Amino acid sequence: MNILEKKKVPEFMAALAADYDLYGPIVHPDSKDVLFDRAADPGDIALQAPIPYNPAKIPFFPQRESILGYTYDRSTGDVRIAPADLVRPKALVGIRSCDLTGLLCLDRFFLGQEFVDDVFRDHRRKTFIVANTCVRPFPQCFCVCTDSGPSAREGFDINLTEAGDVYLVEAGSEKGEALVRKLELPAADEAQTALKDKIVDGSIALFDEVSRENKAWISRATNRLTTGFIRNEVWEYIGKQCFECGACAFTCPSCSCFNIEDLNGPDGTTDRCRTWDSCSFEGYTKMAGDHNPRRPVEDRRNKRFFCKLSYSQSRKYLRPGCVGCGRCVRVCPGDIGLPTVVTAIRREITE
Amino acid sequence: MNAKTETAIVTVPEIAVVDEIKDEIDEVKTFYFRFVDEAAGRNFRIRSGQFIMCTVFGAGEFAVSLPFSPENDRLHLSVRSVGKVTRALHDLKPGDKIGIRGPFGNGFPFEEIKGKNIIYVAGGIGLIPLRSSIVHVLQHRDEFGRILLLYGARTSKDLMYTYMIDKWLKTDGFETHIAIDNPEPGWTKHVGFVNTLVERAGIPVKDTVAFVCGPPVMFNAVIRDLLKRGLKDAHIISTLERHMKCGIGKCQHCAIGRTLVCTDGPVYTYKQIKTLGEQI
Ligand SMILES: Cc1cc2nc3c(=O)[nH]c(=O)nc-3n(C[C@H](O)[C@H](O)[C@H](O)COP(=O)(O)OP(=O)(O)OC[C@H]3O[C@@H](n4cnc5c(N)ncnc54)[C@H](O)[C@@H]3O)c2cc1C
Ligand code: SF4
Ligand code: SF4
Ligand code: SF4
Ligand code: FES
Numbered sequence: 001m002n003i004l005e006k007k008k009v010p011e012f013m014a015a016l017a018a019d020y021d022l023y024g025p026i027v028h029p030d031s032k033d034v035l036f037d038r039a040a041d042p043g044d045i046a047l048q049a050p051i052p053y054n055p056a057k058i059p060f061f062p063q064r065e066s067i068l069g070y071t072y073d074r075s076t077g078d079v080r081i082a083p084a085d086l087v088r089p090k091a092l093v094g095i096r097s098c099d100l101t102g103l104l105c106l107d108r109f110f111l112g113q114e115f116v117d118d119v120f121r122d123h124r125r126k127t128f129i130v131a132n133t134c135v136r137p138f139p140q141c142f143c144v145c146t147d148s149g150p151s152a153r154e155g156f157d158i159n160l161t162e163a164g165d166v167y168l169v170e171a172g173s174e175k176g177e178a179l180v181r182k183l184e185l186p187a188a189d190e191a192q193t194a195l196k197d198k199i200v201d202g203s204i205a206l207f208d209e210v211s212r213e214n215k216a217w218i219s220r221a222t223n224r225l226t227t228g229f230i231r232n233e234v235w236e237y238i239g240k241q242c243f244e245c246g247a248c249a250f251t252c253p254s255c256s257c258f259n260i261e262d263l264n265g266p267d268g269t270t271d272r273c274r275t276w277d278s279c280s281f282e283g284y285t286k287m288a289g290d291h292n293p294r295r296p297v298e299d300r301r302n303k304r305f306f307c308k309l310s311y312s313q314s315r316k317y318l319r320p321g322c323v324g325c326g327r328c329v330r331v332c333p334g335d336i337g338l339p340t341v342v343t344a345i346r347r348e349i350t351e
Numbered sequence: 352m353n354a355k356t357e358t359a360i361v362t363v364p365e366i367a368v369v370d371e372i373k374d375e376i377d378e379v380k381t382f383y384f385r386f387v388d389e390a391a392g393r394n395f396r397i398r399s400g401q402f403i404m405c406t407v408f409g410a411g412e413f414a415v416s417l418p419f420s421p422e423n424d425r426l427h428l429s430v431r432s433v434g435k436v437t438r439a440l441h442d443l444k445p446g447d448k449i450g451i452r453g454p455f456g457n458g459f460p461f462e463e464i465k466g467k468n469i470i471y472v473a474g475g476i477g478l479i480p481l482r483s484s485i486v487h488v489l490q491h492r493d494e495f496g497r498i499l500l501l502y503g504a505r506t507s508k509d510l511m512y513t514y515m516i517d518k519w520l521k522t523d524g525f526e527t528h529i530a531i532d533n534p535e536p537g538w539t540k541h542v543g544f545v546n547t548l549v550e551r552a553g554i555p556v557k558d559t560v561a562f563v564c565g566p567p568v569m570f571n572a573v574i575r576d577l578l579k580r581g582l583k584d585a586h587i588i589s590t591l592e593r594h595m596k597c598g599i600g601k602c603q604h605c606a607i608g609r610t611l612v613c614t615d616g617p618v619y620t621y622k623q624i625k626t627l628g629e630q631i
Contacts, residue, residue: 072408115599
């Protein structure tokens with residue numbers, strides 16, 4: 001473990017900015033909203049800011065992205081296919097453990113199954129991650145219920161933990177160690193090293209008091225979804241509450257549904273674009289002749305929660321698909337964020 | 352392309368030339384194609400029952416079955432024009448190029464059904480995905496028992512591949528029963544929905560597997576009647592269809608219950624279908 005003095009943070013950011021585009025939590029100057037975004041200036045990244053409204057998947061899995069480009073001249077028969085090579089090296093700075101766990105979910109999903117998503121792979125290969133331990137949870141957090149925080153255990157190049165005037169620095173990879181060496185960060189002494197566990201324990205202890213908005217004790221709900229049977233009325237209730245706005249999926253760090261379209265540009269090239277999509281949209285499964293195997297809205301709701309709490313377990317992420325960030329609660333106009341649904345399922349069990 | 356290798360680039364299509372286009376039935380055409388790169392052609396090994404993602408340049412991509420048999424059969428697709436991309440495909444002329452990704456999906460379980468009788472039950476263009484299986488089975492005629500095709504369509508003009516059926520009928524031990532939904536002048540064969548053929552044809556039940564493919568209403572009626580006749584649900588095989596976008600298990604458009612049609616399917620047994628927990 002090493003030490004980064006707070007006054008040296010700009011130097012740290014500058015060193016990263018030399019090799020990478022920087023992304024991180026940025027406080028909007030007028031509204032004070034925190035958004036995860038590309039930093040025009042390394043100094044814009046606000047390590048102390050609360051967790052951003054939007055998820056950290058954005059640099060790897062942008063809302064809209066060209067995954068292939070081609071031109072076809074029908075008169076000459078000339079086809080040129082160019083895999084999109086727009087991937088730039090990126091550093092994600094100050095991402096919270098919940099978001100990082102969401103990213104690891106996406107890694108398993110995009111890279112670890114039968115087929116590899118090569119576009120996502122390119123993004124991931126050119127990434128540097130600086131995680132940031134939550135020394136104090138935020139009101140909507142429940143990562144302690146989903147085993148994804150408040151401190152990251154894997155998947156980072158550097159992990160920072162705020163401790164008074166300094167950050168405790170842990171390197172999690174060769175790349176991270178190289179940066180520590182380059183900046184000649186001093187080694188932590190024994191007392192400082194021991195501080196890390198205390199800080200994390202202290203943060204966990206604060207959950208009762210601070211993170212009062214959500215609780216989602218998901219393991220019983222997961223068990224019930226996977227092995228048992230949930231009364232249809234529960235799904236109907238959830239279905240009726242849903243406005244099909246897709247906001248839950250778009251703000252979730254581990255949601256990955258997407259659509260693909262070929263879009264023709266004015267210069268004769270075509271972009272094969274992928275855009276975020278959501279299994280709660282009615283058109284998601286629509287087929288020819290207006291056949292829609294998943295028409296009732298409760299079928300679609302049921303799908304998302306099965307995915308998060310059950311399917312994800314067994315084959316996609318090897319862990320729950322929810323990482324406890326609480327974003328879906330904040331955005332859902334129908335008040336069916338994941339904790340509400342878990343509560344509805346648990347209530348059914350106890351009834 | 353099914354092995355998990357780090358370098359498997361499955362997002363980039365291989366280029367092929369359409370060298371012949373044949374009108375089949377109303378709105379359905381068959382497109383014969385060959386790969387521009389000969390090596391790509393040699394590497395294109397399929398299993399019967401698999402599908403590909405076909406790019407119509409400038410329009411997009413869609414999922415389509417491979418109706419040819421894996422062995423010495425011309426490469427082709429039979430496609431109904433239903434929307435944006437398939438309409439653009441129908442506008443192509445011989446010499447135009449298309450893109451091909453795949454093959455994807457699991458394929459039919461031929462090893463497990465050796466020695467059995469086979470009944471094919473198809474409705475309308477549901478015969479397209481079954482064609483590769485029929486041709487394959489007829490090429491290995493001695494490995495199977497009775498082979499029976501029950502085929503129905505709305506009208507006689509909606510019957511696919513009738514010229515092929517005539518050819519298949521010349522193979523020993525291949526029988527077929529054909530039906531249309533309503534009477535037509537000059538029609539001498541059966542009239543009624545295709546499931547009524549199950550009753551009529553006196554199908555074998557012992558050591559028999561059925562391949563069923565067609566629109567959802569037909570599918571449900573056929574399954575019901577096959578089960579009534581005593582077929583086991585593990586011996587009813589079908590290929591399912593879903594709106595597909597990526598073909599490689601990522602976009603989730605083709606999810607049914609816990610499975611993805613593009614990677615777990617498109618071939619399922621009815622025993623599996625029953626547990627999917629969603630409409631077909
Ligand atoms: C495994 C598999 C094998 C298939 N094999 C064949 C085949 O051999 N021949 C053939 O003609 N078609 C086949 N299809 C169906 C074909 O993929 C669709 O007809 C095609 O995607 C429609 O594309 P489009 O852009 O022309 O239509 P769009 O403009 O996208 O849509 C037109 C309408 O078709 C719907 N649609 C989109 N995808 C599908 C789909 N997969 N199935 C049904 N409706 C859909 C849309 O929701 C819309 O209502 C197969 C589908 C799958 C999944
Ligand atoms: S959910 Fe946990 S890791 Fe995420 S911001 Fe809140 S406390 Fe931090
Ligand atoms: S389901 Fe909701 S709380 Fe869980 S990770 Fe997604 S957005 Fe966050
Ligand atoms: S945010 Fe709420 S209302 Fe919107 S799609 Fe998600 S569950 Fe439905
Ligand atoms: S088509 Fe994308 S997951 Fe099956």
